[in-house]
């Protein structure tokens with residue numbers, strides 16, 4: 409299973425990825441997590457991107473592609489992966505197609521988890537209390553939602569255009585959403 413998760417910030421991608429990773433026994437590659445680890449470890453990359461992340465803006469495509477190429481050089485992705493947080497714009501979607509075709513691991517599907525805006529604000533508020541992420545403040549969240557609408561939402565059309573998009577309603581209990589995802593994947597005829 410080689411899949412990307414799409415959906416707004418706070419829309420439950422990370423939660424579902426953690427469950428699906430266990431279900432399919434494949435790695436969860438989260439670009440946000442890789443960047444947060446670089447910031448925590450104060451690596452040169454971390455120092456470059458901290459301010460951009462704190463503002464809720466997108467890290468440059470060049471830095472992101474380097475990071476992704478390094479991650480995809482590891483053997484553990486050879487049996488599949490759940491990619492979360494990338495691509496964030498159309499240029500990244502093209503770069504990803506090229507990278508995955510070069511390593512012979514093309515995507516099976518893009519899974520769009522759809523959640524309405526009020527629901528997202530409630531979830532991010534909860535995450536801010538639980539995890540204390542520096543980009544979960546009200547102002548930065550507003551910016552991240554705007555960046556999502558402007559740059560990331562069109563990525564779903566990229567996958568819809570070549571018939572690889574699966575849409576799932578991301579509202580309700582966590583387990584209900586997981587079951588919806590698994591059912592939608594079973595129902596996608598090209599995944600059989």
Ligand code: AMP
Nearest residue numbers: 439440461464465466467472493494496
């Ligand atoms: P996430 O955990 O996916 O919400 O990502 C947190 C932050 O990391 C984002 O708001 C961006 O600043 C940065 N980030 C993560 N993935 C990407 C990406 N593919 N392109 C640009 N910036 C990214």
